[in-house]
Amino acid sequence: MTEKKRTTIVLFSGDYDKVMAAYIIANGAAAYDHEVTIFHTFWGLNALRKDEDIEVPKTFMEKMFGKMMPRGADKMGISKMNFAGFGPKMIKDVMKKHNALTVPQLIEMAQEQEIKLVACTMTMDLLGLNQVELLDDIEYAGVAAYLADAQEGNVNLFI
Amino acid sequence: MTEKKRTTIVLFSGDYDKVMAAYIIANGAAAYDHEVTIFHTFWGLNALRKDEDIEVPKTFMEKMFGKMMPRGADKMGISKMNFAGFGPKMIKDVMKKHNALTVPQLIEMAQEQEIKLVACTMTMDLLGLNQVELLDDIEYAGVAAYLADAQEGNVNLFI
Amino acid sequence: MTEKKRTTIVLFSGDYDKVMAAYIIANGAAAYDHEVTIFHTFWGLNALRKDEDIEVPKTFMEKMFGKMMPRGADKMGISKMNFAGFGPKMIKDVMKKHNALTVPQLIEMAQEQEIKLVACTMTMDLLGLNQVELLDDIEYAGVAAYLADAQEGNVNLFI
Numbered sequence: 001m002t003e004k005k006r007t008t009i010v011l012f013s014g015d016y017d018k019v020m021a022a023y024i025i026a027n028g029a030a031a032y033d034h035e036v037t038i039f040h041t042f043w044g045l046n047a048l049r050k051d052e053d054i055e056v057p058k059t060f061m062e063k064m065f066g067k068m069m070p071r072g073a074d075k076m077g078i079s080k081m082n083f084a085g086f087g088p089k090m091i092k093d094v095m096k097k098h099n100a101l102t103v104p105q106l107i108e109m110a111q112e113q114e115i116k117l118v119a120c121t122m123t124m125d126l127l128g129l130n131q132v133e134l135l136d137d138i139e140y141a142g143v144a145a146y147l148a149d150a151q152e153g154n155v156n157l158f159i
Numbered sequence: 160m161t162e163k164k165r166t167t168i169v170l171f172s173g174d175y176d177k178v179m180a181a182y183i184i185a186n187g188a189a190a191y192d193h194e195v196t197i198f199h200t201f202w203g204l205n206a207l208r209k210d211e212d213i214e215v216p217k218t219f220m221e222k223m224f225g226k227m228m229p230r231g232a233d234k235m236g237i238s239k240m241n242f243a244g245f246g247p248k249m250i251k252d253v254m255k256k257h258n259a260l261t262v263p264q265l266i267e268m269a270q271e272q273e274i275k276l277v278a279c280t281m282t283m284d285l286l287g288l289n290q291v292e293l294l295d296d297i298e299y300a301g302v303a304a305y306l307a308d309a310q311e312g313n314v315n316l317f318i
Numbered sequence: 319m320t321e322k323k324r325t326t327i328v329l330f331s332g333d334y335d336k337v338m339a340a341y342i343i344a345n346g347a348a349a350y351d352h353e354v355t356i357f358h359t360f361w362g363l364n365a366l367r368k369d370e371d372i373e374v375p376k377t378f379m380e381k382m383f384g385k386m387m388p389r390g391a392d393k394m395g396i397s398k399m400n401f402a403g404f405g406p407k408m409i410k411d412v413m414k415k416h417n418a419l420t421v422p423q424l425i426e427m428a429q430e431q432e433i434k435l436v437a438c439t440m441t442m443d444l445l446g447l448n449q450v451e452l453l454d455d456i457e458y459a460g461v462a463a464y465l466a467d468a469q470e471g472n473v474n475l476f477i
Contacts, residue, residue, distance in 0.1 A: 012336065017171075017201055025302060025306070028302040028303060028305075032307075061408065061412055080173055081227060081228075094220055095285065098285055126413065146343075147346055147473070150473045151473055153472065154472040156475065157317040159317050176361075180328075183461055187461040187464075191462070193469070239332055249383075253379055254444065259444065313474065314468045
């Protein structure tokens with residue numbers, strides 16, 4: 001283990017509240033001088049989607065996945081008390097009132113703090129997501145790259 | 160990394176079964192001489208609520224959250240097979256039959272073993288939870304304090 | 319901490335996609351020469367069930383649990399977009415098209431790579447699962463054995 005502190009997060013979840021928790025921990029760790037990696041896989045990949053509809057040639061199935069999954073964290077539901085979308089509105093209202101950062105703002109801050117945001121290429125293939133549909137300045141890698149980072153650190157979370 | 164072993168758990172989930180798993184691991188680790196911290200954030204904070212209704216001045220939104228969220232682990236649903244509350248009853252019945260500790264008992268044991276139970280102050284602000292509504296002998300802190308503990312250990316879980 | 323690298327996963331979840339993620343990380347880590355342990359507890363234990371109905375004397379409650387819970391990963395739903403079972407079919411269709419390994423194949427690979435698959439005996443007692451109902455070459459242990467492995471490594475995940 002190197003002296004440099006390191007935090008890695010596998011962001012598997014596609015719930016607004018869990019993505020928020022992941023990015024709060026990641027930004028905190030970066031502020032603490034950790035090298036931080038967030039490996040976005042499965043539903044967590046949706047946090048990196050741009051919110052516009054980008055035309056990419058896709059199979060029928062890929063189009064279906066593309067439509068059903070949220071474009072960016074702001075469109076996500078929450079893991080508890082979602083109440084058909086009313087829950088996220090309540091959460092966002094109280095966050096606004098407390099001047100808390102939204103998830104898109106937390107992602108922006110993560111990029112400013114040079115947190116490594118990685119999109120899982122295996123999931124992209126499976127769900128038919130294309131690099132042009134994701135935010136800029138993302139890295140693309142597989143589970144081997146995640147493990148290479150994780151084994152150098154000790155704060156390794158699966159969210 | 161120090162020689163002293165350390166386990167930290169971010170308890171994000173508000174499901175009875177996940178809270179139970181968190182406290183079983185935490186109590187096990189404490190019995191193994193680890194220093195243990197459970198950082199209760201988001202829905203996991205509800206595990207620390209007293210089960211009575213405590214009068215505190217709140218905004219309308221805070222009252223709503225207060226009513227909708229369970230007061231203590233015993234009121235929580237389970238993450239799978241909840242069946243409109245029938246699942247938790249089944250689980251609690253078999254636990255009783257096997258003389259397994261309930262979650263409130265596991266929390267008590269954790270306090271006896273001097274496991275550090277921390278309530279996330281940011282979540283408390285957001286959801287309008289007050290210190291008088293939570294169990295006694297809880298610490299109050301933010302993500303920085305969690306990271307300070309986590310970076311000293313290697314068994315760091317997000318539940 | 320020893321020089322030998324080590325990954326441990328507490329597999330709590332009983333969702334097809336989460337079990338898949340756990341086994342992909344585990345197999346990746348084994349390929350990277352980590353010693354790997356997957357500790358199957360609660361709903362994650364169902365990943366280890368054989369898919370046939372095995373006659374074992376059980377109480378009424380244990381029979382109920384036995385029927386309600388999936389026999390093996392292949393029968394599991396997914397954590398998001400399950401759509402009454404349509405989601406898993408879509409996921410399996412795209413996996414097949416991309417020649418991705420199914421979860422039963424990933425489990426087989428894990429056994430070939432000598433990943434330690436452990437069934438949580440406390441959960442087995444609670445839910446009334448019997449060793450003859452689970453796959454061969456599984457180890458049986460409790461939380462103490464999990465912690466003994468986890469404290470030797472630094473990639474420790476709860477899924």
